[in-house]
Amino acid sequence: MGKVFDAVIVGGGINGSSIAFHLAKRGYKVAVLEKEKIAGKASGAAAGILGAQTELDEDGPLFRMACKSRSMYRSLIPELEDLSQVHIGYQNKGMYKVAADKDQELELRRLIESQRKAGEQAEWLPIDELINREPSVSSQLLGAMYIPNDGQVQAYELSLAFAKASRALGAEIYEYASVSELILKDEKVHGVATSQGEFLAESVIVASGAWSREVLEKSGLSLPIIPVKGECLSVIAEKPLVQGTIFSHGCYIVPKQSGRVVVGATVKANSFDEKVTLGGISSLMEKARNLIPDIANTEWERAWTGIRPQSADGQPFLGEHPVYKGLYIAAGHFRNGILLAPATGELMADILEGKTVQANPFSLSRLDKLVHT
Amino acid sequence: MGKVFDAVIVGGGINGSSIAFHLAKRGYKVAVLEKEKIAGKASGAAAGILGAQTELDEDGPLFRMACKSRSMYRSLIPELEDLSQVHIGYQNKGMYKVAADKDQELELRRLIESQRKAGEQAEWLPIDELINREPSVSSQLLGAMYIPNDGQVQAYELSLAFAKASRALGAEIYEYASVSELILKDEKVHGVATSQGEFLAESVIVASGAWSREVLEKSGLSLPIIPVKGECLSVIAEKPLVQGTIFSHGCYIVPKQSGRVVVGATVKANSFDEKVTLGGISSLMEKARNLIPDIANTEWERAWTGIRPQSADGQPFLGEHPVYKGLYIAAGHFRNGILLAPATGELMADILEGKTVQANPFSLSRLDKLVHT
Amino acid sequence: MGKVFDAVIVGGGINGSSIAFHLAKRGYKVAVLEKEKIAGKASGAAAGILGAQTELDEDGPLFRMACKSRSMYRSLIPELEDLSQVHIGYQNKGMYKVAADKDQELELRRLIESQRKAGEQAEWLPIDELINREPSVSSQLLGAMYIPNDGQVQAYELSLAFAKASRALGAEIYEYASVSELILKDEKVHGVATSQGEFLAESVIVASGAWSREVLEKSGLSLPIIPVKGECLSVIAEKPLVQGTIFSHGCYIVPKQSGRVVVGATVKANSFDEKVTLGGISSLMEKARNLIPDIANTEWERAWTGIRPQSADGQPFLGEHPVYKGLYIAAGHFRNGILLAPATGELMADILEGKTVQANPFSLSRLDKLVHT
Amino acid sequence: MGKVFDAVIVGGGINGSSIAFHLAKRGYKVAVLEKEKIAGKASGAAAGILGAQTELDEDGPLFRMACKSRSMYRSLIPELEDLSQVHIGYQNKGMYKVAADKDQELELRRLIESQRKAGEQAEWLPIDELINREPSVSSQLLGAMYIPNDGQVQAYELSLAFAKASRALGAEIYEYASVSELILKDEKVHGVATSQGEFLAESVIVASGAWSREVLEKSGLSLPIIPVKGECLSVIAEKPLVQGTIFSHGCYIVPKQSGRVVVGATVKANSFDEKVTLGGISSLMEKARNLIPDIANTEWERAWTGIRPQSADGQPFLGEHPVYKGLYIAAGHFRNGILLAPATGELMADILEGKTVQANPFSLSRLDKLVHT
Structure with a gap:
């Protein structure tokens, strides 16, 4: 029936x-x-x-x-937490999309202009100001586009x-x-x-x-739609490493609760394979160390894979x-x-x-x- | 192509x-x-x-x-181990299919007769002899059908x-x-x-x-063909608990290497669900304790599920x-x-x-x- | 130096x-x-x-x-969460200390009297009322002492x-x-x-x-001071199993977030041994099933040990x-x-x-x- | 008493x-x-x-x-396996101590001479011959000291x-x-x-x-005696990566059974700290990739720490x-x-x-x- x-x-x-x-x-x-x-x-x-x-x-x-x-999340999160008895760990401390060279800086400055025109907030932070806010970030960077409203969840x-x-x-x-x-x-x-x-x-x-x-x-x-494999890893930092999310080409570093920090993600097209590879996580780690050198001292937790649908x-x-x-x-x-x-x-x-x-x-x-x- | x-x-x-x-x-x-x-x-x-x-x-x-x-396994195991560089853990120390009451004993004695006629080895061991061979087995049992050729692997x-x-x-x-x-x-x-x-x-x-x-x-x-869910668990025994496999209605206890002992398995028809339930493993443990009371002192390892195909x-x-x-x-x-x-x-x-x-x-x-x- | x-x-x-x-x-x-x-x-x-x-x-x-x-926890929890960026999962939905027989009921009624005299809140809930509030609790119980202020944390x-x-x-x-x-x-x-x-x-x-x-x-x-070993276990419930904590002789059932339910704890004096035993968790599970039969359908998560100091x-x-x-x-x-x-x-x-x-x-x-x- | x-x-x-x-x-x-x-x-x-x-x-x-x-292990292993019912996974396929530059080659050639004088077997393998035996090894190396008797165990x-x-x-x-x-x-x-x-x-x-x-x-x-922390990691290779152990300054790659490969080990003096660090394993991985580039394609398994006693x-x-x-x-x-x-x-x-x-x-x-x- x-x-x-x-x-x-x-x-x-x-x-x-x-x-x-x-x-x-x-x-x-x-x-x-x-x-x-x-x-x-x-x-x-x-x-x-x-x-x-x-x-x-x-x-x-x-x-x-x-x-x-x-923006819908602001009212949704408390509603969902109340109905589900799940703690979502929503954080709203902004993202820093960093520039490692002059070309990236120009591109980010262009983006800031364009997004402002679209009515969204964004600003350019030169490296001194970036380090002022996020002291662990590498001084080799040129600065970052700061986006106050891009938050994150578990x-x-x-x-x-x-x-x-x-x-x-x-x-x-x-x-x-x-x-x-x-x-x-x-x-x-x-x-x-x-x-x-x-x-x-x-x-x-x-x-x-x-x-x-x-x-x-x-x-x-x-x-x-094709499957695109992405590998992530997490570490545990004794002291807070960053407050906001640090975002670059091919690597983002996301601070969670209890000292956990998530680093993502590799991109491999056309793969349903859920195995984490040594090559994948070693390249992620290298990128993360370039963004935040002190991440080398954090405690390894684990690595995993997600298969994302790309149209x-x-x-x-x-x-x-x-x-x-x-x-x-x-x-x-x-x-x-x-x-x-x-x-x-x-x-x-x-x-x-x-x-x-x-x-x-x-x-x-x-x-x-x-x-x- | x-x-x-x-x-x-x-x-x-x-x-x-x-x-x-x-x-x-x-x-x-x-x-x-x-x-x-x-x-x-x-x-x-x-x-x-x-x-x-x-x-x-x-x-x-x-x-x-x-x-x-x-019987094919005897020559296959060394061949597979050699080709694959995998240690299979083949053991050939027999199985004991136990009787907890008189009806089960009669049934097992009948089986022994019938299997012997088919050319296979099997014998009845009264409880004293069973305990002589496997001292951890419960003295509440009546005995066991002993099958010397039913071995086991990882x-x-x-x-x-x-x-x-x-x-x-x-x-x-x-x-x-x-x-x-x-x-x-x-x-x-x-x-x-x-x-x-x-x-x-x-x-x-x-x-x-x-x-x-x-x-x-x-x-x-x-x-x-229907899926039949089965839950298993494993424990670690400090000292050898049993030499052969102990088999009863609804529970078998299989000694592996390094002190590991596997206990299987529940039976739930028409389920692809791979979740281990508290009810499943608690009933398995109870059965195992009835067969081998000392298993209560072994160290918990883990539990898992298999989905078996029943025709x-x-x-x-x-x-x-x-x-x-x-x-x-x-x-x-x-x-x-x-x-x-x-x-x-x-x-x-x-x-x-x-x-x-x-x-x-x-x-x-x-x-x-x-x-x- | x-x-x-x-x-x-x-x-x-x-x-x-x-x-x-x-x-x-x-x-x-x-x-x-x-x-x-x-x-x-x-x-x-x-x-x-x-x-x-x-x-x-x-x-x-x-x-x-x-x-x-x-009572100090009420103000402490937000202060700690703010300073530490750790989510503590404080819940304040009361505890039910249940009676399985008439002697236990009398003892609990006596306790209620005595604690009220000491200025604390407590009340007797007959089984119907208990089930009304916590429908999963076994109808074999006689009732419970309800303590609204005994909360819990992670x-x-x-x-x-x-x-x-x-x-x-x-x-x-x-x-x-x-x-x-x-x-x-x-x-x-x-x-x-x-x-x-x-x-x-x-x-x-x-x-x-x-x-x-x-x-x-x-x-x-x-x-x-002697070490007293205690084994606990956790399961995942699809739907909320209980709202408050259910407490009995030798077993308590504590609902956490995301469907997790913790069951504790065995008591073994004079032991620093941190191994979880099959006997320990199987007896805990049996007690838990007597309190809340439906816990049999929850998903097994894990078991662990704590060594508590008894003076x-x-x-x-x-x-x-x-x-x-x-x-x-x-x-x-x-x-x-x-x-x-x-x-x-x-x-x-x-x-x-x-x-x-x-x-x-x-x-x-x-x-x-x-x-x- | x-x-x-x-x-x-x-x-x-x-x-x-x-x-x-x-x-x-x-x-x-x-x-x-x-x-x-x-x-x-x-x-x-x-x-x-x-x-x-x-x-x-x-x-x-x-x-x-x-x-x-x-040499005592040869007779010990079967005796221990028999008494203990533990599979030790002894392998005796030799080690390759590799040279990445001319100085290392000279040092290894000197060692070979000296060890031969002491009555032990060792020989120099130029890179072609090394790759002939171990095709996954990096062609950037100059060769290896081959030691046929240095085996390994679990x-x-x-x-x-x-x-x-x-x-x-x-x-x-x-x-x-x-x-x-x-x-x-x-x-x-x-x-x-x-x-x-x-x-x-x-x-x-x-x-x-x-x-x-x-x-x-x-x-x-x-x-x-001081504690010296060492971090290791393991991966799973689909196809055999190497037969013998590859050994270099600061990194060894050890093939185990079932495709497992162990990579060791970092060296941090004066530390009882058992935490695996991101920096530790990322540097190990980098070294391993320099020795065996294909290790990038193996599946990540886990990482761990040992505290070794140095006198x-x-x-x-x-x-x-x-x-x-x-x-x-x-x-x-x-x-x-x-x-x-x-x-x-x-x-x-x-x-x-x-x-x-x-x-x-x-x-x-x-x-x-x-x-x-």
């Missing part, structure tokens, strides 16, 4: 859980189907930076969505909080529920078949990160399937899944309710163009 | 690796595709008992295959050894290669599509344990797909995957080469009967 | 760190010497209950100190927070600094010799928990050495080290400053009596 | 256990007292190279003792095997037994006092590695206490504790039995000279 829901979400990462949270809040009966454990893949592996202005350089729809999503805890808050609002969460089939008929979705039986719903949202392509192949769609044009896919009504897709957030989760959840709930304002720049209507390129 | 092989094996558990080993030895160009890590699921989780006479009570094709497979190491030995013989092994599609045309298999591209071969063997059903659904076949009639499926030529299946070994691996590898290689003797009792021709029941 | 301080504290557990915190706040130059890692022994192993009324039945000096210490994080807050206030913390000698001369202490050289101070406070006896033997004093008369030793001036002792808190840390820190700082009010019921003047008994 | 033994050994590392083994074999009633867990410190942390010719350059008493000890397993074999021969092993006092009277030792009571014996052997100084201070002796003159102390009869010392093996264990065990047993031949170059009679220098 199968269980019946208003909406079934395939994927228990942060975006799946945020969608569940937003739908549950609006009164929908929701099920989240996760093939392994909640937040067990990229969402739990992320360093947790909310780098709206750090990760997304240029003004545009994604930049604006990112800034909006970042990504695993935040993802878990979305899931537990959804459950507190009535959503049902099924772990180890692997989707073997999308139930499609008459150009409509009717539910999914899984290792735990059928889940029937008129709305199915695929939010499976790098595995979305695999899920959607069951609908005949080859979503242009062909760098923008997430957020919209309805080109063929099947009721089948929605929310995937391709690459390195910004944590940052974009609130706005993604809200947007997808709006789309399901038919509320969306005119043009959705992330819709799947651009697929044709992408594939033909 | 895709890589081209003589045979592609879907699944890097012990049976997939044993088939690869046997085919590589016969000169085939083989690829093993594992969706995560080699021996990462049930094969690596097994307690490693080679319980031909303990697990399989009655004479019959499976009993004979099990006894044969067990299951993860053995599985790894099969894979590494295959590689030493020329096989290629791909981890994190998830099969998204079976390439089928004109009632023949032509290869598989995976997250790492296409692998083309005229022979494809599905040896994916509990996940075989999911893989084969891509061929329209609903193989009647509808308790026999593995070893043979060709009912529709697609070249597509083979080797799945459904339930709790005897480790034990049956050598014979499975040999039989599947024979089948591929068209060598099989007349009747194969494990062929898929029985599917109709199973489904209709 | 040696480093020079106002006060040197031997032991980086919660009480050593709380003393450091209180002294640093009062302007003292303090060093904490920890032989391994901060909060690495009993302090980090504790379940973190602040059981002033649960653990300490009868009115008396220790009961009053415990209630005071408990013990490791709290201990770390005391240490990091001390450092933020100027204290120096030395890990892997093992004290080989107390520098004693003319009936006064002058410092300690350690594996990291000499630390000179006119005040030395031994706060080494179960290892205090070993440290003090260097001064010729055999402090009557001959059950009261801590808080005062000056009977022979050597300037040598202080703060040890013997048994299962209440977390609870008593604020009051211990304050009292020891007062004693060092000569501030103490008249009678200190925990002084070492009672040693003669204890040894002669 | 205390338990009575023929000999009590303080320290359950590899040398303490080897002494216990040799004494137990000769019929002595022996107790081993370990303050934490058997092989829990440097012995269990070692990379396990038996580098008689690699670590000890020059001919002399220690070189000869090392070569003898190395150090933890070997240490455990010595302890378990001792127990099988009648020795008693006490873990978590910390020595608080040496019982000394009339210039003789009579036993030790510990956290588990008194252990009486007319012979007490201190084999406590870097902690020997602390133990012996209870006898008024300041043994000139003032680089030679171990093996002999009787200068003051107290019956009190023996076997400490200061620095990086050669694993290598020297068999010869140490035999020599100490000989010394106890009064068997030693004339001059013992490692006796404590040299202490005066060392201290005055």
Whole structure:
């Protein structure tokens, strides 16, 4: 027979859980189907930076969505912590995007101009002022673009909080529920078949990160998303190493609670391989030592991997399937899944309710163009 | 384009690796595709008992295959250790299948008779003699069926050894290669599509344990195999606790090297859930304490889960797909995957080469009967 | 030469760190010497209950100190979190001390009377009302004494927070600094010799928990403290299992954040052995299942051990050495080290400053009596 | 009262256990007292190279003792494995001590000459021949000194095997037994006092590695031994990376079973600190990548620390206490504790039995000279 829901979400990462949270809040009966454990893949592996202005350089729809999503966290965090009994570890002490040479400085100065024009705060700190604020930073740097509003969270805890808050609002969460089939008929979705039986719903949202392509192949769609492996590591600092996040080309250093510092991330395209390599973490460490020499004295904790979903044009896919009504897709957030989760959840709930304002720049209507390129 | 092989094996558990080993030895160009890590699921989780006479009570094709497979290990182990540089920890100190009450004793005495008639060794040990040999065993028991030839191995190491030995013989092994599609045309298999591209071969063997059903659904076949969750735990004994394996209804206690003792296993049908539960391990511990009270003083090590594939009639499926030529299946070994691996590898290689003797009792021709029941 | 301080504290557990915190706040130059890692022994192993009324039945000096210490946490927690950047996870949802039979009920009712007379809140909840508040509790129980003010914390994080807050206030913390000698001369202490050289101070406070006896033997004093081993375990509950802490004879169940539930603790006197035994955790699990049957469905996380210091008369030793001036002792808190840390820190700082009010019921003047008994 | 033994050994590392083994074999009633867990410190942390010719350059008493000890392993290993049921993983595939520049080559060529004169095998391999044998080695090197007889073991397993074999021969092993006092009277030792009571014996052997100084201070002796911290790491190679051990200045790469490769070790004098630092392992990785570039592709496993005991003159102390009869010392093996264990065990047993031949170059009679220098 199968269980019946208003909406079934395939994927228990942060975006799946945020969608569940937003739908549950609006009164929908929701099920989240996760093939392994909640937040067990990229969402739990992320360093947790909310780098709206750090990760997304240029003004545009994604930049604006990112800034909006970042600001949604301020009220969301206490709400999620209260509902879920999870401590998210939200910190709002800014980011420093550093310049190691003159070219990088010029580029950052240009970015500051452009982001200010877009209404966001950013300023250039020459090296003396940078060191004044963050004394551990290498004096070899030229300075940094300072972004006061790019905060950070504990990504695993935040993802878990979305899931537990959804459950507190009535959503049902099924772990180890692997989707073997999308139930499609008459150009409509009717539910999914899984290792735990059928889940029937008129709305199915695929939010499976790098595995979305695999899920959607069951609908005949080859979503242009590739898996991009990223390795991270953490250390424990006796005394505070930095207050804000230090961000450079290929390396960011993120101070967490209890002295923990997370360093991310390598980038290896087209790989589902979750093994941490010696080469990966040794290159990360070298970069980190160049940014903050004293990190050499911190205590090694551990290393891990996340598989991030990169779309062909760098923008997430957020919209309805080109063929099947009721089948929605929310995937391709690459390195910004944590940052974009609130706005993604809200947007997808709006789309399901038919509320969306005119043009959705992330819709799947651009697929044709992408594939033909 | 895709890589081209003589045979592609879907699944890097012990049976997939044993088939690869046997085919590589016969000169085939083989690829093993594992969706995560080699021996990462049930094969690596097994307690490693080679319980031909303990697990399989009655004479019959499976009993004979099990006894044969067990005896194959004697020459296989040194060969695998030499090729793979893995220490398998093979021990051949017998098993004791104990009786806790008179009914169990009668049943065991009956089994001894029947297995002797089948040409295998077994004898009844009254409690005094049992305690004489294994002084830690509870004096509340009535005695045990002693089976001198049921040995044991380190299951993860053995599985790894099969894979590494295959590689030493020329096989290629791909981890994190998830099969998204079976390439089928004109009632023949032509290869598989995976997250790492296409692998083309005229022979494809599905040896994916509990996940075989999911893989084969891509061929329209609903193989009647269910996942059966089993929890195990290990402890460290300062002094040797037992020499042989102690086996009872619902609990076996297996002495490994360096003082490690493995206790297995709970049985929960229809579950892919890999979480160890408090209830599962507390019931295992209680059973173990009833068998060997002194196990209470051993040091806790860890607990884990394996998902075992149980077929509808308790026999593995070893043979060709009912529709697609070249597509083979080797799945459904339930709790005897480790034990049956050598014979499975040999039989599947024979089948591929068209060598099989007349009747194969494990062929898929029985599917109709199973489904209709 | 040696480093020079106002006060040197031997032991980086919660009480050593709380003393450091209180002294640093009062302007003292303090060093904490920890032989391994901060909060690495009993302090980090504790379940973190602040059981002033649960653990300490009868009115008396220790009961009053415990209630005071408990109330000090309300203002201390935000101060520590702010200074240390550690999230302590303080929860204040009460404890339920349950009765499994009529005798236990009578005893609890008597306690409620007596504690109310002492000015503390407590009330009897019949089983229906208990289940109304905590639906997972076993209906086999008769009811519970409800104590609204006995809260709980994450013990490791709290201990770390005391240490990091001390450092933020100027204290120096030395890990892997093992004290080989107390520098004693003319009936006064002058410092300690350690594996990291000499630390000179006119005040030395031994706060080494179960290892205090070993440290003090260097001064010729055999402090009557024995090590009492306690094993704990934790599980992860999908849905909230309980809101408050459930406390019974020999087992308490403490809900933490993110679904974690801690179960403690076995009691084995005269043991420094840190091994978790199968017997220990299997008996804890059985007790926990009797209190909350549904705990059987939670996910196993891990088990660990703490070595708690029990004094001959059950009261801590808080005062000056009977022979050597300037040598202080703060040890013997048994299962209440977390609870008593604020009051211990304050009292020891007062004693060092000569501030103490008249009678200190925990002084070492009672040693003669204890040894002669 | 205390338990009575023929000999009590303080320290359950590899040398303490080897002494216990040799004494137990000769019929002595022996107790081993370990303050934490058997092989829990440097012995269990070692990379396990038996580098008689690699670590000890020059001919002399220690070189000869090392070569003898190395050769004793051939018969010892099977005996220990049989008695202990521990798999030691002994490999005898030689070592390559590489030259990165012309000076190093000249030095190695000189060593080869000198060691050959001392009767040991060694030869120079130019880079082509080295790469021929070990194709993964960097072609930037100039070549290597090849030492066919320097094998290797799994150090933890070997240490455990010595302890378990001792127990099988009648020795008693006490873990978590910390020595608080040496019982000394009339210039003789009579036993030790510990956290588990008194252990009486007319012979007490201190084999406590870097902690020997602390133990012996209870006898008024300041043994000139310092703790030297060493960090190691391990990776998992899919395919065999090297057959023999690759050894250079500051880095050795040791292939173990199942694809594991151990990389050692940093050197930090005067540190008991067991924390692994980011700086330590990142420098090790860099060195390893210079020796074997492909190690970058191996899978990260873990990192750990050992605290090794370095004596003032680089030679171990093996002999009787200068003051107290019956009190023996076997400490200061620095990086050669694993290598020297068999010869140490035999020599100490000989010394106890009064068997030693004339001059013992490692006796404590040299202490005066060392201290005055």
